Amino acid sequence: MKRLSVILILFLLYLPLSAQFKGTVYIDTDQSDIFNKGDKPLAGVMVTDGLNVAKTDKKGRFSLPGFEKTRFITITTPAGYETQHFYLPVTENRKSYDFLLTESERTKSKEHSFVQITDTEVTSGMGRWVTDLQQYIKNEKPAFLIHTGDICYEAGLTMHNRVVNAQTMDCPVYYCIGNHDLVKGKYGEELYESLYGPTWYSFDVGNIHYVVTPIDHGDNPTDYTLKDVYNWLKNDLALMKEGQALILFNHDLFTASDTFVFKADNEHMLDLRAFNTKAQIYGHMHYNYVRNQNGIYTICTGTLDKGGIDHTPSSFRAIKVDANNNISTELRYAFIEPQIAIVSPMDNQTAASSAAASTGENQLPVSVNTYHSQAKTSHVSYVLSDAENNQEIAKGNLTSLTDWNWNGNIQIPTNENRKRLHLTVTSFFNDGKKATATSQFTYQKDFKLSSIPGEGWNTLLQNAAHSGGVNDSQIKLPLQLQWTTNTGSNIFMTSPIIAEQKVFIATTDDNVSLNTFIYAFDFNSGKLLWHRAANRKSTSTKRTIGQSGRYIHPARHRTGDYLWHRRPRSVRTGQIHTFQ
Incomplete structure (x- = not known):
């Protein structure tokens, strides 16, 4: 009996330690962002204390033991859902860590896109790039926006998330910590955590498991270690769903090796290829760079507000994921108002025709450049007319050749030879805006230049x-x-x-x-x-x-x-x- 009492006391002492953090994940059925009786529990959601990772049960409940560095309870927001709060700070008086999720079509689809920005290094204020970014997201509707670090120093850290957040951007917004975000305090990431939350976490969109990890060096010492990140990452990746692919975010290179091994030390290593890794995406270097490392893309993006050190223009990166987990990217250049320019035929010049390969008919090659930072070009139309009597000769749409250039061939009737013609081209952008350019030129079928x-x-x-x-x-x-x-x-x-x-x-x-x-x-x-x-x-x-x-x-x-x-x-x- 005495032995039984001792065992019982030891069990009771152990129980609180093994379930220190409890809570429930709910579906916010009325999208009120307030807990109420109509909210339904959600099973299978990954929850972490920064080390241990558990999944919610049928009633949406979870329990985690915590560890000595637990400062947040964080969920892996599942595909098909969004939340205003994917993490909750650990406080002494909080008895339950409960999360509300709302259903979301943009994070459900296997085919989706997202936007990466990085190294904005805000110190004295935000710029026009914020408007370009905000409007692009409004018009193109990506699944999320991620900032891969160097927000920058105390001033930038306190300012940035007031301007770039889920409410102002109208989409989920995530952040990574950069080397210049490790500022003075009890530990380098203290201020960052107070404003942006945990420095490592994950979330799911479509069939992709996205993982954010912290940089391992910076301006001030960190409280976390590579082994801390390794221990959590191992537990997180172990609960990936069958068939999921993995994309990694960090401020710096997650790993420079083609073998894609995350190494905390010689005894703690993870082979990331074993988890169907598709890309590692980062910033830090202030240039644009893409490399295919035996099937895994290494993608670095330059700065949005001031261009790259490799002389590339200011830009952010739009990344698209298809139904088979393949990725493609497009740099989107900032600070460009809706514009269009006719490359050829040039104004006040003579333009010759080319013979169509299939019919031999006379065709006028047309090429235009058009762009708008805040929205993609949906189509470009043309109208060709006689400059003297304004009689319409031809009209139609040009074909997209690149993100800037559209071209086509306009069939020219024989009786228009040696006449003065007028070309009008109009770009239509996804935000409803237009841009128009004109050119007047002399058409001469057999014109030859020497x-x-x-x-x-x-x-x-x-x-x-x-x-x-x-x-x-x-x-x-x-x-x-x-x-x-x-x-x-x-x-x-x-x-x-x-x-x-x-x-x-x-x-x-x-x-x-x-x-x-x-x-x-x-x-x-x-x-x-x-x-x-x-x-x-x-x-x-x-x-x-x-x-x-x-x-x-x-x-x-x-x-x-x-x-x-x-x-x-x-x-x-x-x-x-x-x-x-």
Whole structure:
């Protein structure tokens, strides 16, 4: 009997410790954000104390033991639901940690999108980018917005979540902690936690399990350790649903290795490939970067408010997930009002036709650039008319070639030859706004241009002084557009090189498509002579095109074939592609 009493006392002493934190997860059926009798319990929701992870039972209940660093009770918001409060701070007097969820179509679908911003580093105020971001979310309706850290310092931390939150953005908003968010206090993350909550947590959208982890270094020491993160992450990933895919967020690289092993120390490692990992997404470096690491994408995004250190424009990243868990990305550039510009035919010039391949009929090539930061372009229409009598000749829609460029071919009747024509193009954006541009030109079916060869343009702005000046008495004004073409991705990181009657250009693609090539076009006709794949981002120098990385690939200018491949010690800034 005495032995039984001792066992009973020990059991009673252990019981409170094994169920220190209890609560219930409910469906907010009337969406009142207030607990009431009509709210239904929700089973199968993951809940954590920062170490241990449990799932709610049939009555929506959970219990967790806690550990010495438990400061929040946090739920993994399940797909098909949203909540205003995915975490609750641990307080001495709180007896029950209860959560309310509302049903959500935007977080339910396997096909969904989200927006990443990063390194806004707010110190003295927010800017116009907030409006662009807010309106883009309103118009394109992503499932959530995530900020991957460096909010920045005390001023930024206290200001940012008052401006960028679920209410102001009208979608779920999540944050990561960055190295500059570790500020003075009892421990580096103390202020961040008081404003943004836990530094590691997870949530589900569609068939993706999203995991947020904290950076492991910063301006001030952290209370957490890599082993703390490992211990929670191991428990969290163990409860992923069968068939789910994993996407990881951190302010810095989660792991730099292609093996994708998260390592706390030599005895505590997680093979992330075993969890169907699709991507690791981060910031910190202030540039745009995408790399496919044997099926897992490493995605870095530059800053939204001031552009990247690699000279890329201010942008945020829209990321799309399809029904098969595949991802694609699109950089969205900030600070751009609705605009459209006609690339060709140019105003007050002569435009020639091209023969349609199938019918041989005369066609007028049309190319326009259009963009709006706050909404995507839904379609671009054109109206071609006679400039003298305003009689309509043709109308229709152009085809999207890239995020900026739309083009098409307009069939021209024979009797319009050598007439003055008027072209009107209009962009329609998803927020209902429009942009219009016009061009008046002379259409001449058999118009042929002859180019005058000049000095080679073999470096940035033509010469070593980068003056960009040309002194050639053969040049006569006005200049006439010879040809135009679209490479399919950005060229703002390169300067065209003209040599050997060829135009060389390299493209930049900071999206998952990795459409990065070196191109050679015929100087006179614009005909594509060859193109060769290159890695990510290219820059131009004297008769070379340099590629980010640390390799040299000399190539034949006639064919683009690489002659050899070498990594010299002296090349630290990028690959170099030279032509002979």
